[in-house]
Amino acid sequence: MREMLKMENAKVLVAGLAVRQLPELEKVCEVTFAPAGAGKDWYLANLGDFDALITGKLPVDQELLDAGKKLKIVSATGVGYDHIDVDYASSQGIIVSNCPASVMQPTAEMAFTLLLALSRKLALYNQEMRQENFLDTGLLENQGQSPVGKTLGIFGMGRIGKTLASYARTFGMNILYHNRHQLPEDEERALGVSYVPLADLLSQADYVSLNAPATAETYHVIDEAALSMMQPTAFLINTSRGSQVDEAALLRALKGKRIAGAGLDVFEEEPDFNKEFCQLDNVILTPHAGSATRESRRSVLKEASHNIVSFLVDGVPVNRVN
Numbered sequence: 001m002r003e004m005l006k007m008e009n010a011k012v013l014v015a016g017l018a019v020r021q022l023p024e025l026e027k028v029c030e031v032t033f034a035p036a037g038a039g040k041d042w043y044l045a046n047l048g049d050f051d052a053l054i055t056g057k058l059p060v061d062q063e064l065l066d067a068g069k070k071l072k073i074v075s076a077t078g079v080g081y082d083h084i085d086v087d088y089a090s091s092q093g094i095i096v097s098n099c100p101a102s103v104m105q106p107t108a109e110m111a112f113t114l115l116l117a118l119s120r121k122l123a124l125y126n127q128e129m130r131q132e133n134f135l136d137t138g139l140l141e142n143q144g145q146s147p148v149g150k151t152l153g154i155f156g157m158g159r160i161g162k163t164l165a166s167y168a169r170t171f172g173m174n175i176l177y178h179n180r181h182q183l184p185e186d187e188e189r190a191l192g193v194s195y196v197p198l199a200d201l202l203s204q205a206d207y208v209s210l211n212a213p214a215t216a217e218t219y220h221v222i223d224e225a226a227l228s229m230m231q232p233t234a235f236l237i238n239t240s241r242g243s244q245v246d247e248a249a250l251l252r253a254l255k256g257k258r259i260a261g262a263g264l265d266v267f268e269e270e271p272d273f274n275k276e277f278c279q280l281d282n283v284i285l286t287p288h289a290g291s292a293t294r295e296s297r298r299s300v301l302k303e304a305s306h307n308i309v310s311f312l313v314d315g316v317p318v319n320r321v322n
């Protein structure tokens with residue numbers, strides 16, 4: 001850990017965010033908001049002055065961390081920190097923190113929203129109504145399905161997965177999960193979830209929801225082989241990171257109707273996502289909006305500010321990921 005805890009007048013740079021005020025932070029630190037549209041060169045030239053960095057979407061790579069000669073802490077403004085080179089930060093004694101509390105509920109909400117929307121054919125209905133076509137719901141192909149009594153398979157049982165499980169339980173769903181570590185039995189019982197190997201989750205679930213972090217282990221966890229284990233009536237929901245899905249394989253499965261459909265909030269490339277998805281009527285697409293609620297966006301700024309203040313002023317790192 002770099003020296004200088006309990007600092008006064010710590011200098012904090014806020015990068016890649018639209019906000020221009022962070023009252024909690026400004027009370028105790030000197031806060032600079034990076035100019036809108038600042039490129040990497042701007043950060044390379046200026047980061048050296050700052051003790052802390054709050055980063056929205058700005059990728060914080062080795063070069064940037066080297067430029068941040070005084071940096072002691074970097075805070076992401078969400079739960080994911082795959083845009084930060086955490087290993088290199090650790091090697092330089094720089095703390096990395098995230099904001100899990102602010103995003104767990106809205107992200108689980110988005111996963112469940114996609115689950116309901118896929119189940120009840122919301123995208124199709126809305127599209128047809130806008131074309132002034134009042135579909136005949138007496139026809140089987142225009143009828144959705146109820147999630148009640150269906151099986152949800154959650155891959156990644158952290159805070160978001162657990163919150164999603166609680167929503168699914170109120171809808172009377174059966175819940176399977178797969179995770180790096182199995183939860184203690186009493187927690188499984190309280191959540192009403194059962195641990196299964198990934199292959200069983202894929203083959204038994206009516207809905208597969210991805211809620212694990214982006215790591216080398218989860219890269220392309222949903223590939224051709226995984227998709228071929230899913231039922232032709234099953235839906236895939238991804239609100240975690242696009243890197244977990246081999247999109248070329250998913251497009252083949254969706255086009256061939258080898259799975260029923262997908263709800264995708266995240267993509268391998270963002271914002272320049274694969275437009276082939278737009279041609280398919282068995283997908284619902286949203287723009288990485290899992291935590292895009294006014295409440296969550298306010299809360300995340302407070303949480304990130306708290307990460308910085310706790311460490312620089314009080315000497316206590318919170319939400320530390322390294």
Ligand SMILES: O=CC(=O)O
Binds near residue numbers: 077079103290
């Ligand atoms: O993508 C959103 C987050 O990482 O919180």
